[in-house]
Amino acid sequence: MAATRRITININGVSTSHEVEPRLLLVHYIRDMVELTGTHVGCETSVCGACTVMLNGAAIKSCTVLAVQADGEEVLTIEGLAQGEQLHPLQEAFWECHGLQCGYCTPGMILSAYQLLLRLPRPTEEEIRHGIEGNLCRCTGYQHIVDAVQQAAGQMRARR
Amino acid sequence: MIPASFDYLTPTTLGEAVEALVSHGENARVIAGGHSLLPMMKLRLARPGVLVDLSKIPDLSGIQQENGQITIGALTTHYEIESSDLLKDKCPLLPQTARVIGDAQVRNRGTIGGSLAHADPAADIPASILALGGELRVRGPDSDRWIQAEDFFLGLMTTALKPDEILTKIRIPVLSDRVGTSYQKVAQKASGFAIVGVAVHLGMDGGLCAEIGVGVTGLGSKPYRARGVEEGLRNRRLEPSVIEAASSQVAQDVDPLEDIHASAEFRAHLARLYTARAIVEAAKMAER
Numbered sequence: 001m002a003a004t005r006r007i008t009i010n011i012n013g014v015s016t017s018h019e020v021e022p023r024l025l026l027v028h029y030i031r032d033m034v035e036l037t038g039t040h041v042g043c044e045t046s047v048c049g050a051c052t053v054m055l056n057g058a059a060i061k062s063c064t065v066l067a068v069q070a071d072g073e074e075v076l077t078i079e080g081l082a083q084g085e086q087l088h089p090l091q092e093a094f095w096e097c098h099g100l101q102c103g104y105c106t107p108g109m110i111l112s113a114y115q116l117l118l119r120l121p122r123p124t125e126e127e128i129r130h131g132i133e134g135n136l137c138r139c140t141g142y143q144h145i146v147d148a149v150q151q152a153a154g155q156m157r158a159r160r
Numbered sequence: 161m162i163p164a165s166f167d168y169l170t171p172t173t174l175g176e177a178v179e180a181l182v183s184h185g186e187n188a189r190v191i192a193g194g195h196s197l198l199p200m201m202k203l204r205l206a207r208p209g210v211l212v213d214l215s216k217i218p219d220l221s222g223i224q225q226e227n228g229q230i231t232i233g234a235l236t237t238h239y240e241i242e243s244s245d246l247l248k249d250k251c252p253l254l255p256q257t258a259r260v261i262g263d264a265q266v267r268n269r270g271t272i273g274g275s276l277a278h279a280d281p282a283a284d285i286p287a288s289i290l291a292l293g294g295e296l297r298v299r300g301p302d303s304d305r306w307i308q309a310e311d312f313f314l315g316l317m318t319t320a321l322k323p324d325e326i327l328t329k330i331r332i333p334v335l336s337d338r339v340g341t342s343y344q345k346v347a348q349k350a351s352g353f354a355i356v357g358v359a360v361h362l363g364m365d366g367g368l369c370a371e372i373g374v375g376v377t378g379l380g381s382k383p384y385r386a387r388g389v390e391e392g393l394r395n396r397r398l399e400p401s402v403i404e405a406a407s408s409q410v411a412q413d414v415d416p417l418e419d420i421h422a423s424a425e426f427r428a429h430l431a432r433l434y435t436a437r438a439i440v441e442a443a444k445m446a447e448r
Contacts, residue, residue, distance in 0.1 A: 022166055
């Protein structure tokens with residue numbers, strides 16, 4: 001076994017630190033060591049987007065990043081999006097617009113949408129579809145997800 | 161899927177990184193965004209014993225204009241290229257190309273240097289760097305040299321980089337105002353990789369095609385510059401018959417790849433079609 005390393009990653013504002021093998025993937029660090037299981041493991045090949053989290057403000061697929069590559073960095077997972085009991089506008093909108101059925105893709109989908117709305121507060125339907133291209137949903141046919149992102153965009157603009 | 165064990169090094173200078181490559185030889189691999197290398201390591205298609213992470217070395221990313229040239233650090237991400245105002249203004253071909261790589265998450269993490277050094281025959285960026293006549297800066301234990309993009313790609317995932325050399329930056333000329341550019345690709349549905357991708361930059365002068373570069377990816381075992389197409393367009397009016405005749409040269413001397421996504425014959429057909437489309441789009445932009 002290769003030499004382990006102690007890494008420190010700030011996840012949702014909380015500093016976490018563990019001794020890890022370099023080959024440990026970030027998604028397994030988040031789920032198995034920090035025990036935040038909202039981030040899902042889907043295809044494990046950087047296609048499906050279920051493992052999407054924010055790393056230093058950029059949405060990434062945590063199955064294709066090593067935990068050691070995130071040493072000293074900041075991660076936001078789905079658990080960090082709500083303010084206490086107050087759901088994030090994206091979470092509210094996915095609920096209200098039926099943007100999910102089984103829910104497996106939802107944490108990753110919401111973080112990709114979050115990234116999109118940070119960059120484009122007023123996205124067109126085409127821009128939303130381009131923005132969530134890296135996330136697969138096998139239930140909804142995407143229309144309700146697009147509706148949810150549009151609704152959330154309006155709410156987020158209104159809050160500013 | 162988890163990669164086999166490896167040691168992980170985080171050098172803080174280029175010199176240290178090169179030293180690590182020298183001491184570990186072919187057992188070591190450089191990692192930037194890791195979006196080509198990690199998937200291969202999970203599948204055991206690559207099994208390096210040592211990973212040399214470049215991310216802690218300063219000054220390897222960023223986009224700058226100096227003396228008629230644009231320099232792009234090897235660790236610059238596809239998203240940074242896609243969203244760069246300097247590139248949109250002075251070299252729109254690169255944002256046009258970067259925008260259709262993978263998906264948003266992949267573009268946030270994947271780097272231009274990683275894509276070029278990995279030399280996947282279906283990667284998008286190499287076609288555009290070839291069309292632009294770009295140059296790649298390579299640092300090794302005894303070398304610090306520029307390599308022409310055309311001399312860089314040697315074959316399937318094979319480049320002019322030696323095992324102890326690191327690609328540090330890419331340089332492209334600033335294009336004149338009358339230049340039009342386009343990147344057109346047929347994407348493989350699941351992965352987004354190019355079944356065929358064609359990058360064109362062309363400049364018009366007095367109604368004639370005065371400046372032309374055509375780069376092709378996906379068709380053969382390596383990305384290449386389609387000189388035959390360029391010759392067919394140079395100093396001509398870009399009439400439909402001229403574009404069609406020039407585009408028909410795109411697959412000359414190329415042995416087209418064949419897989420479940422496209423036969424060799426179909427790939428060559430797509431290459432001719434998308435070359436013509438890219439020329440038409442670039443010409444439209446040049447005339448604006």
